[in-house]
Amino acid sequence: MTQLYEIDGYHYIVDLTPYFVLGVLVIALVCAIAVLVRRILASPFRYPYYVARFNVSGRRNVRIEDYIDRHLMDPASWDAIVAHRAYIQNWKHEQEEYLKTCRLRSRRERQYAEAVDDDRAFRFITCRDQTRYKQANYVKTSYKVSMDDSELDVNWEWIVERRSRLAAINDEATLRDYHAKxxxxxxxxxxxxxxxxxxxxxxxxxxxxxxxxxxxxxxxxxxxxxxxxxxxxxxxxxxxxxxxxxxxx
Ligand SMILES: [Zn+2]
Incomplete structure (x- = not known):
């Protein structure tokens, strides 16, 4: 990579390669710094949601509350929910401890407040398997994907209230069935x-x-x-x- 200059009737040939290399290095460095700064400034908080998925493939008239009721009536699932509640509380406690001593404190406090999502801490999702097809080299093959169908996000108070209403009827039916006309x-x-x-x-x-x-x-x-x-x-x-x-x- 050369450039020809003419100054006072003399011709100079200047090799620009070192400048070009230097330029590329500077741009790479600036990009790396920008990525690093973005990462430092980004929120480090990931709220630990409880997520339960119910596969409702092939079912019609699905009401997610029925699935939630059965989930709450299942002892193993209930244990998992209670354990997750403790996990969330512990996570919040840890983050609040971290906020006391961290750098960029006001920014982190704001990010923490944005991340905490107690009102939607427990997420229940119904999903359906869908068969998709792909064609390659004249051969059609099918594969399954899981598509989310509906979602209900609730807080711990909702869970406790629902659980006590189910307990009041000895876990004998979903609330909708129990109160059905x-x-x-x-x-x-x-x-x-x-x-x-x-x-x-x-x-x-x-x-x-x-x-x-x-x-x-x-x-x-x-x-x-x-x-x-x-x-x-x-x-x-x-x-x-x-x-x-x-x-x-
Ligand atoms: Zn008899």
């Missing part, structure tokens, strides 16, 4: 079988044993008409005779 609709084949197995296919009034299920009724102890719920504690096995007698009363 049409309790008969909630009587499923699986629930029927569950109650029959629990009561050992035996009429709970006369003791008739019906192992083949013939004449076996699953009865609401407190009738639906009187506010009885379709939950295991309000269901029992009866034989046709006892069921008929009960209905006549």
């Amino acid at each position: 049409n309790q008969r609709r909630l009587m499923t084949k699986q629930l029927r079988e569950q109650i029959a197995r629990r009561d050992n296919y035996t009429c709970q009034i006369c003791g008739k044993y019906m192992p083949d299920g013939v004449g076996l009724h699953v009865d609401h102890i407190v009738p639906v008409a009187k506010g009885g719920k379709t939950v295991p504690s309000n269901l029992q096995v009866l034989c046709s005779k006892c069921n008929g007698r009960k209905g006549a009363r």
